[in-house]
Amino acid sequence: MRIFTIRGLILFFLICIPIILSAQTSEFLRAKVLDQETGDPVVFATVSIKGKANGVITNMDGSFRLPIALREAGESIIISFMGYEKKEFALQKLSPNDINIIRLSPATISLSEAVVSAKRKRSGLSARTIVRKAISGIPNNYPANEFAAIGYYRDYQIKDDNYVNLNEAILEVVDKGFHTNDYADSKFRIYDYINNINFMRDAEGERKYDYKKFKKFIDKAYLDSYGGNEFTILRVHDAIRNYNVNSYDFVNILENDLLNNHYFKKENDIQNDNEVLYVISFKQSFLKYLVHGKLFIAKNNFAIHKMEYKLYDRIRKVENGQVDKQGIDNVAIFKVLTEYKSKYGKMYPNYISFFNIFEVGQLPEFIVKEVLLDGPKGCFIVKFNRIVEKESASKKGNYDIRFEDKKIEIDRIKVLETEVEVYPKLTDKDFRNLIYKMDAAQSRKFDLMKLLSAKVTDVRNLEGAKVDEMKYETYRQFREFFVQEIKVNGSGLKDTLFMKKDIPIFENQYIVKPDNFNEYWMNTPLKKISN
The missing domain is CATH 2.60.40.1120 (Carboxypeptidase-like, regulatory domain)
Structure with a gap:
């Protein structure tokens, strides 16, 4: 076993990654x-x-x-x-x-006599009853003992049909079993990790979520950043594994809330390998949101093989008018896909994919550069970085100028190209007194902003942009873990060099490469989805 730290390998990766990636293609x-x-x-x-x-x-x-x-x-x-x-x-x-x-080719269901018998026996089960049996069966259908899942992890964004900010890893999940708390008790090892520099990098998209200054945020939703650890974010969105703790809206605590928060309907059965599955669709409509989802449940033991969950913004529509497979043209806020596969009588993870959109704030193109006090002219001069549109710039209500926290009434406005002269309704004596106080404060190195403040709103430039208006770009974020091997008896490694869950995967984390590391590989996608 070879054990390293990422910090010690930074120089090595900078030198060697282009060669390694070039070799990987062949x-x-x-x-x-x-x-x-x-x-x-x-x-x-x-x-x-x-x-x-x-x-x-x-x-x-x-x-x-x-x-x-x-x-x-x-x-x-x-x-x-x-x-x-x-x-x-x-x-x-x-x-x-x-x-x-x-x-x-799409499968044609061929039912054996045993399956036909089971179908007749259970034909009267409602969709809600099937889901209830599936939820109550989780403790029996999923492993209670420790197991390990080794697989390919990646997080990335999609922009203009291209993968952006692709980060890849080979990870091992050491899960103590479904009777334990996943976030508290499961451990993760990093076998290998790369920031794939063969794909475009976008610094704006790589920011951490910021709900205070709204530099990066999810509209109408909140996502804890978990210190920037995207894999931790992914794990908490497995509602099946976290069936008895809060996962995400509006599944919440699956064993308590899924049935209460949604309407269910039986669809046509499908075949999965040699097994026939119930297909249960569900939906809900809220004031701000729409929900659509599906559950794929085994007929023989009610094990959940797959869960799809998609939350839409009820107000916001897709710009190009396209509809998804559900016939919905609303913008999807997030989508979670989780699949489990049967192995030795228990359901083990196969993959999980978590998608969400987020907004990145762009600096305004049209701004106020500065506000000056012009003594000889007896006015305030508002300087912009672009030529202003005269009608909006001439409105007195668009200027809020305060001295000692008292609003100054405006007498008249004179609009130039990139400057606006704002004349206050003050007597000569009051104006001279204002200048005197400003000079005295400046000589004492007092913060002039505490004396005089100016706020400009709804003024536009010739292109129609509003002053200080933030623009936002929408990104599509994905986090995915695809299992390559399940070890039903737990991990074969004995070290305790586990991932720290509250910092990014690539920052000061251990890399632990087992002796059989070459048995696993990164399923790096094509650069452009349409290729």
Whole structure:
């Protein structure tokens, strides 16, 4: 086992990353999984290495990559996704130089006599009853003992169809079991981590959330930054794992609130491998929000295989008028996808994806540069950085000038190009007294802003921009963890060099590389989603 600290490796990474990334492109083969009928990407399909414990999950464009060594070793892959026929594929058939296309066909449900019998027996179950049984069955259907999940983690933003600020890691989650508190008791190891400099970096998007100055925030929602640790943020949004603690609105405490906060409906069953699943859709409408979601629940034991949850802004519409798969044209505030897979009779995590939008404040283009007191003219001069629009600049109500916290009444206004002369309604004696007090304060090095203040509102420039108006750019943020291997008996590592949960993953964290580190890999996406 090799143990390092990230701080000690900074210089090494700066020198070596370009070489490493260049080499990686020839060490991996790439493919895309598409729907046979529609040609759409099959997102988050499971790609397993046949006969081995590990695998990978497809990206949002259906792509994935595998080490070329697996092809050279003659390995095969098995691709599966809910509602599709499972497909086995020899890696020798894939080109090492191209993006290979693999197509999956929608599955046709074929029920055995046992399943038919179970269907008849449970045909009278309502959607709400099925969900209630699924929630009450969590303690039995999910592991109570320690297990480890090793996988590929990434966080990134999407801007103009491009991945931005892509950070990647291979992580190990040591989970003490579903009877424990995940945030308090689960431990995480970092096997490897990179800020992928082959992808565009955007400093604005990398800020921490700031709800005081609104430099970066989520409109109509609040997200704790957890010290900037994006993986911690991701973990707390697994409502199944955190079923007995608060996760996110409006699931809240899943075992108590999911049923109370939503309306449920049974949809058509789907096939998942050799199992038939109930599909339960649910929704809710609030004053400011809309909610749509789905649960995929096993018929034989009511285990939750997958949960989809999407919260929309009820007021804000998508700019281009597009609708999503639910036929909704409202802006999505956040979306959580969580999938578990059965292994040795228990449900273990397969992947989790958490998406949210956020706003980044941009500095105003049109501002007040300064406000001066002109004694000879007997006025205040407001200086702007752009030529002002005369009508809005001529309105007395757009200027609030105060001396010793008392508002000064305005007599008249004279608009020039980038300056506005504001003449106060003061006698000559009062104006001279104001100047005297300002001079005296300046000589004593007193803060003049405490004596004289000026606020300008609703003045526009020739382009129509309002003075000091902040502009906001919307980003789409993703955090995702795709499991590559489950160890049902817990971690094989004995060290205690775990991730600190309250600081960013890449700041002063330990890197712990096990001896079999080369069995795991980063499923780095294509740079542009539409490629």
